Amino acid sequence: MFVEDIKNDFYNTLLGNRVLLLVHYDVDAVCTCKILQDLFKCDNILYTLVPVGGISDLKTAYEENNEEIKFVVLVNCGGTIDLVDILQPDEDVIFFVLDSHKPTDICNVYSDGQVRLVYKDDEENIPNFDDIFRDDEDEEEADENLQGADRLEAMVERRRDRKAWEERRHTLMFNYTQFSYYGKPSSCVALELAVRASRNNAAALWAGAVGCAAHSALYLRPPAQCLLDAEPLNRCLNAQSHSTTAHVVVEKDAWLPLYRWWSVEGALSHASFFTPKLKLHASSGASRLRQLLADMGFPLQQARQAYRSMDVELRRCLLSALETAAPKHKLPIPTRPTFLLHKPHSPPMAALDAVYAIMALIEHETLPKAVGFQKALSALQVNGENEPLKVGITAARRSLEAVARLAHSTLSSRGLLLAGPFNYFIVQEGTSEAGLVRGPLWLGEAARWIATATSGARPILASAPLPDGQCLLLGLPPRYDQEPRNLFGAAFEQAAQKSGISVVLDYVDTSVIVLPTSQRTQFLDALTALLA
């Protein structure tokens, strides 16, 4: 069922009780968790925080921690699965689900109070209750009163009705579940909760801004929707005091990841949103980049310097230079209004940079996942020296460089293979990049890069090696920047059923699966046959 009043029905019920907080490994979930943690600290709510990577993690975490806990809050996980069925909880445990993964499972929507969805998304076309669940017992009773031929007629009539209803149900469910997509960022919902509870401060606003930026940087929502999602955030931004403390603003900024921590040339060669169009993997790519810099009016030596040591005049005219030079090379304009954090005695911090830093911390090469998660939470702090953020930014730079190298090598060695209606590429085991793109977030970044380079009209599948002879398979829809609705979730499930391969459908995002490397080609063949 849906929670109508977020403050009274959700937050006030949690006051004074122990809460189990289960959070998924992604940027939006980290931001939401930070906002919720600050709220819980203010009101002395005891909580247990467990980060989960997939559905099996969710199950183990619930089983280990569910003694004497009556309230469970799930952030960005559990919305798309039937919770009561999978977790088998006690009768009086209440689940609050704040998940931006859609489509929400029907059993969660029509649960009678045990599973409560904190946010109602109007864009989902949830089928009506009567179209899906049908009560057949009453009708059979009515039949016993009729006699003989009438009874036979009534039974035939009913069977026909039932068949028609089942067919309708089947089509409805198929239409509802075939695409997997994302709804409003959970951090925006959490921010609204903070505002209603009057605990709105710069830290909560910054976490909300980073969550919104994540959805637009990772292309989880169409760009128009992203602007609409950021609407409550903009309302709160106007209400904050712009004095000499940390505050968040919306300003036009270059959409180049990490450019303030890198050099201009470095940032330009690693921006997945428009660098692939420069075709740096081709031999003429480097000269194209130099031509772009020349058009912008930046001397090569300055562009190669760290941003902070660059000439101040050049720094000031970076935005206008980008805007004039990009159309000449038929590139999309890389500046757009984004969120920046202004702190006294500190250079401004872009939300986009924070997104990449958190991504790198969650999927770090050497840090274990739980440690990375805690570091990511502290990287969102607004006061003080932000050490975890700096660690995250260095890791993000390495990962972006690895993604670029991977894309270049795949494209130049023709590693992008054709299979039926889609393209696919495989990351070879043992390359230096294999360690860095092991997780779904960075592998997705690599897939998006390759899709932009080949003008993304076909869906792309990416595969990366995992330890123990398994590999990760990720599907990206065609034209991902306009239409992020992903059909690979349902497609993977069906292909797995048909080919009988032991696929692990563990990830909350259904377009990512794990399967044994030896059976990968078989699976791809089955998929080709399915989608042809």
Added chain:
Amino acid sequence: MDPYEIEFIGENRIVSIIPNFSYDKIYLICGEFGPFRAGLPMNVPLWLAVMLKQKQKCRIVAPDWMEVDNLENIKEEEKRSRFFTKMPNEHYMVEAKLILGAASEDIPNASEIKTIIKDIWDIRMSKLRTSMDALMKSGGSYGRLDHLTMMEINSVKPLLPAAMDELLRIQMMSKKTTPATLNSSTFSQSGTSQNT
């Protein structure tokens, strides 16, 4: 003594807050405070104010001395005078750090105040260092410094007694060896004392 201990002592000072909740009187070990009425200012210890502020349950009112003009005057005084001037508060550093850290949005011009207080601290510390230097050079017998706060005294605490000990040891050594040089005899007694 650690700086934390001085912070602990300094936290006991009374500041003014405006709570946003209502509650009865509370009876603490150090005294009773309250009743809390939302929107009405009241006096509480600094540690209680910072704790409430972190839970977003109050607003801290800036102390009287924490204003740009006031602090600018103090800074000018400090620069001009050769000796130390009286600080507005015995624990100005502790109060400034805690209030500006937890409640910087309640203080107008917080970042300028931070800079000015840091400047005052730097001026006083450099004066302290030169006066320590002069004390040691003059033989380390007597020095008088007025209007020093606890935190500043604590920063030279590890250095001063150790330096004076060394000075005394050197003086003792030189007193022992000077009679031996006056004695021109070649007795083994003086020889051994010279060798030690």
